[in-house]
Amino acid sequence: MKMFGVRRWAPTAAALMLLTGAFQGLQAPPAAAVDCFRATCAGKDPIQMGCDDDAEILQQVTEPDESVSVRLMWSYMCQGVWLKISRDLDTSPDRVYGTLWTTRDPDGGIQQSDTTGLLADGVAGAYTKMQNWKKTSAKACWNDVDAQYDPFPGKYTMQDPSATGDKPVDASLPRLHGTCTDWL
Secondary structure (H helix, E strand, C coil): CCCCCCHHHHHHHHHHHHHHHHHHHCCCCCCCCCCCCHHCCCCCCCCCCCCHCEEEEEEEEEECCEEEEEEEECCCCEEEEEEEEEEEECCCCCCCCEEEECCCCCCEEEEEEEEEEECCCCEEECCCCCCECCCCEEEEECCCCCCCCCCCCCEEEEEECCCCCCCCEECCCCCCEEECCCCC
């Protein structure tokens, strides 16, 4: 039996075998497992759900003295947003709250979605639960007043109990009590 072309293909076959061996060590990284996506992430812990594995900072605001820093976090895999806050225990105010504010779907009204509550003595950081990024705009804030306080609202108004006809009164506090990221 006569073989034709073995000499012609031998170098090509050898090169292919070498390349095959070289590429055997290259593998795609395993896909990170997450336990929620978009709406199913709302109200869930980003770390427990695995959403912090690919977390990115959408926006960060740090006080000029670097005593408090607040970040609006986002996960592509989960499509969720949350707040992450950190503080310098020596220079930050005694009372520090972090609050993730979101817009309500479908009318776009503002709603508070989650808060870290008051960071206890000795606690340098905290984070909130997630909200669905697909159907909301969000901002991350810190303040030293209360978990329900937004340091940068359009305006706080309350009904004046001494006026007839419940005339609204501006109840906004000075903007010295915290800061927020932009609405994203």
